[in-house]
Amino acid sequence: MADDEGMTSGVAEDHGVSYAKGQLYDQDFVGDVNHLKFDVSTSFFDGFVLMNRPASLFFTSGVALIASSSSAWVDQNGNGLNDNLSSGSPEAQGVRYVCVLTDPDLSQTGGGGAVFLSDPSMFMNGMLGSEGNGQFAKALIEFLLPDGGMIVIDDSVHDPPLPSSPLRKAAYGVAMFTTDINMKIVVGTLVTVALLSIAYLYNPLERPEHVCLLDRSGVAELAEPELAPEDSNEARKVLLDRVRLLHGLSVEAFSRASWEELDGLIGDKELSAFARSGRYDGTMEDIMEEVGRWQRK
Amino acid sequence: MAEEVRNYTLRAMAYAASSLTLLVLSLVLSSELLLVGSLVIGAIMLLSLTTLPGRPRVTAEMDRTQVFEEETVRVDMVIDSRGSWGNIEVFHRLSPNLELDKGSNLALLPPGRSRHSFVVKAPLRGYHPTGPTLVRRWDPLWLWYRESASGEPQNLTVFPAMHQGRQGTVKVSQNLHRPGEMKVKRIGSGKEFHSIRGYTTTDPFNTINWKAFARTGKLQVNQYETETVTDVMFFIDARLVGRVGLMTDNPVERSIRLCASLSSALLNMSNRVGLVVYGRSVNVTKPKGGPGALQSILHILTDITPSGQDTLGSSVTYALSYLSPNCPILILSSLAEDPTVKEAVRQLVGRGHPTLVVSPSGVDFERMLYSDVTVPKYLLKKLSRENLLMELGSMGARVVDWHPGKDVQWALLEVWE
Numbered sequence: 001m002a003d004d005e006g007m008t009s010g011v012a013e014d015h016g017v018s019y020a021k022g023q024l025y026d027q028d029f030v031g032d033v034n035h036l037k038f039d040v041s042t043s044f045f046d047g048f049v050l051m052n053r054p055a056s057l058f059f060t061s062g063v064a065l066i067a068s069s070s071s072a073w074v075d076q077n078g079n080g081l082n083d084n085l086s087s088g089s090p091e092a093q094g095v096r097y098v099c100v101l102t103d104p105d106l107s108q109t110g111g112g113g114a115v116f117l118s119d120p121s122m123f124m125n126g127m128l129g130s131e132g133n134g135q136f137a138k139a140l141i142e143f144l145l146p147d148g149g150m151i152v153i154d155d156s157v158h159d160p161p162l163p164s165s166p167l168r169k170a171a172y173g174v175a176m177f178t179t180d181i182n183m184k185i186v187v188g189t190l191v192t193v194a195l196l197s198i199a200y201l202y203n204p205l206e207r208p209e210h211v212c213l214l215d216r217s218g219v220a221e222l223a224e225p226e227l228a229p230e231d232s233n234e235a236r237k238v239l240l241d242r243v244r245l246l247h248g249l250s251v252e253a254f255s256r257a258s259w260e261e262l263d264g265l266i267g268d269k270e271l272s273a274f275a276r277s278g279r280y281d282g283t284m285e286d287i288m289e290e291v292g293r294w295q296r297k
Numbered sequence: 298m299a300e301e302v303r304n305y306t307l308r309a310m311a312y313a314a315s316s317l318t319l320l321v322l323s324l325v326l327s328s329e330l331l332l333v334g335s336l337v338i339g340a341i342m343l344l345s346l347t348t349l350p351g352r353p354r355v356t357a358e359m360d361r362t363q364v365f366e367e368e369t370v371r372v373d374m375v376i377d378s379r380g381s382w383g384n385i386e387v388f389h390r391l392s393p394n395l396e397l398d399k400g401s402n403l404a405l406l407p408p409g410r411s412r413h414s415f416v417v418k419a420p421l422r423g424y425h426p427t428g429p430t431l432v433r434r435w436d437p438l439w440l441w442y443r444e445s446a447s448g449e450p451q452n453l454t455v456f457p458a459m460h461q462g463r464q465g466t467v468k469v470s471q472n473l474h475r476p477g478e479m480k481v482k483r484i485g486s487g488k489e490f491h492s493i494r495g496y497t498t499t500d501p502f503n504t505i506n507w508k509a510f511a512r513t514g515k516l517q518v519n520q521y522e523t524e525t526v527t528d529v530m531f532f533i534d535a536r537l538v539g540r541v542g543l544m545t546d547n548p549v550e551r552s553i554r555l556c557a558s559l560s561s562a563l564l565n566m567s568n569r570v571g572l573v574v575y576g577r578s579v580n581v582t583k584p585k586g587g588p589g590a591l592q593s594i595l596h597i598l599t600d601i602t603p604s605g606q607d608t609l610g611s612s613v614t615y616a617l618s619y620l621s622p623n624c625p626i627l628i629l630s631s632l633a634e635d636p637t638v639k640e641a642v643r644q645l646v647g648r649g650h651p652t653l654v655v656s657p658s659g660v661d662f663e664r665m666l667y668s669d670v671t672v673p674k675y676l677l678k679k680l681s682r683e684n685l686l687m688e689l690g691s692m693g694a695r696v697v698d699w700h701p702g703k704d705v706q707w708a709l710l711e712v713w714e
Contacts, residue, residue, distance in 0.1 A: 186321055186322075186325050189317075189321050190318060190321065193314045193317055193318060194314075196310070196314070197310055197311070197314050207386075207388075207403065208388040208403060208431060209403070210391050210397055210401075210402050210403075211393050212393055212394075212395070212396055212397075213393040213394065213544070214393075214394060214396065214420055214421060214543075214544045214545055215543075215544070216543075216544050217542060217543050217544070217666050218540050218541050218542070218547075219541055219663045219666060220538045220541045220633065220634065220659065220663065221538075221541070221633055221634070221659065221660050221663060221674070221678045222660065222663040222664065222666075222667065222672060222674050222675060222678065224674065225667065225672035225673065225674050225675070226672070226673055226674065227673040227674055227676075227677060231674075231677060234677060234681065235677055237681075238677065238680045238681050238684060241681075241684040241688070242680065242683075242684055245684060245687045245688055245691065246687075248691070284673060284677075285673045285676065288673070288676035288677050288680065289676065291680055292676060292679075292680055
């Protein structure tokens with residue numbers, strides 16, 4: 001099992017194996033710190049193998065086939081620095097395992113074991129010729145199948161699926177998966193230029209323009225065009241003033257009039273009732289129209 | 298000289314982005330062609346940047362600085378700059394209360410000596426600032442510019458429109474006094490011809506009627522009617538509530554236009570005119586006549602800004618000491634939202650002042666904004682206003698209810714007897 005997507009975690013768990021988070025670093029490397037060289041000494045192989053950015057494994061059953069030196073450490077926080085040396089921390093230096101042959105208890109479901117590798121690229125075409133990778137693969141197969149048999153290589157499941165069109169593939173690959181730092185700078189520069197251009201588009205310069213404000217308008221008394229119940233008192237005052245003025249009475253003389261005299265001055269039963277109590281059988285609009293039509297009889 | 302502000306355009310951004318993109322791609326793809334393209338674009342940008350025209354001198358002159366409402370003013374601009382490359386953009390600032398009638402106050406011109414003119418219409422009285430001129434110097438490709446202001450702000454004085462109307466005396470009451478010029482059919486030193494009489498040694502030579510002398514052979518002199526002179530006091534409502542309706546047509550503006558027209562006519566007849574303007578405060582101008590009086594009154598009217606809520610009552614109380622005995626009073630007010638109107642008019646009439654109330658109907662100005670639809674509140678306010686006008690009439694004041702549909706000419710006909 002060689003998995004860099006975490007899709008075999010369930011099977012690994014059944015075999016008592018788990019993957020440690022973070023890249024493994026060791027003092028033995030070829031070219032750069034990403035290519036680690038491991039000294040392998042097993043019953044079926046004795047030599048060196050090369051791995052590219054391996055992770056590390058924990059296991060509870062079986063035996064380790066490939067282990068690191070005692071100076072290896074796991075970059076758990078991904079900053080490329082060995083900055084947590086406290087005992088028990090994943091970044092503390094110590095032996096780590098990258099290839100394990102398990103011997104699980106599978107009596108309920110079957111039997112047998114599995115070999116788990118923490119770096120699937122070890123057996124890639126480009127890596128088979130490095131160090132003793134090819135020999136190790138051959139020896140491992142011979143060890144696992146001493147009497148020969150069928151070998152099935154399942155390389156069918158990948159996640160996420162790659163984009164379909166060539167253009168999208170290229171863009172996606174350059175932006176997301178490239179390891180070329182120069183290409184990342186190029187992409188970053190172009191994206192920055194594009195973002196600046198877009199930002200400027202949303203704040204373009206404008207030519208000055210004469211603004212004329214003469215079409216403004218204002219309201220005061222009709223700011224609230226509808227009549228409200230609280231306008232009833234003003235409506236009564238309008239009615240009484242109209243009656244008083246059209247009868248040619250002074251305020252004092254009109255104030256001295258009794259209710260009966262007022263009814264006589266108005267000469268309309270409904271308007272009289274409105275003048276007395278503010279109540280009217282109809283809307284406020286109706287009463288105002290009625291007041292407007294009222295004439296001295 | 299004012300400091301220049303530098304700025305760039307979207308086009309400059311596009312040029313820079315193209316140049317940078319080509320440069321990066323040329324390095325990535327090892328393409329000399331792309332590198333040449335990048336350098337050419339960059340060179341064009343730099344070349345354009347170095348060919349800005351010289352800072353121009355701009356003069357802007359109005360053909361008149363004092364006009365009446367609805368009149369136009371021509372603004373002539375002369376732009377003089379050094380250099381032959383690049384572009385000049387000028388924008389002459391105008392008050393938002395001015396309209397562009399012909400042309401534009403924004404112009405794009407080549408470097409060198411150029412002229413640009415436009416015509417401004419002044420629909421609203423006031424002191425309207427114009428200028429300074431905003432000048433932008435552009436490179437030939439419109440990538441960059443430098444901006445500065447040129448010249449000093451000027452004021453365009455727009456006096457309220459005046460209407461001639463029919464000359465006569467102001468009808469302030471049905472049967473009371475008649476202010477303004479009053480021909481009393483007595484011999485005096487007026488301008489209207491009265492009769493001819495024989496010459497005496499004390500008569501000035503310029504009164505001799507030479508035609509009559511030729512006809513009769515005796516020296517005859519003209520005699521003229523005498524005229525009395527009256528003070529007329531205007532109370533102008535400049536409260537904020539009078540600004541209902543449109544900016545150019547509302548009770549305050551109508552009142553001011555009517556006041557200007559009446560003042561002109563009254564002053565022409567050798568009367569004296571005083572003003573009481575109330576709104577944010579009460580300002581009294583004592584009655585004055587003679588040369589310069591109309592100009593002074595027009596300036597006061599031009600400077601009125603509707604604001605505040607002082608009442609007619611408080612302004613009458615304040616101005617009482619400035620009122621000549623029995624002088625006619627003209628109140629120009631919408632009378633809206635002023636509970637002191639009745640008491641103020643009663644006070645004026647009681648003191649013997651013939652009082653004329655010309656009231657532009659504020660509630661009808663507001664109704665026009667509702668597309669002349671009769672909203673419910675209108676009925677109430679209209680009836681309330683009718684009652685008030687009726688009551689003022691019953692106190693002895695003459696009342697003119699001025700509907701927005703009637704123009705100043707109509708109001709003048711109503712006012713003049």
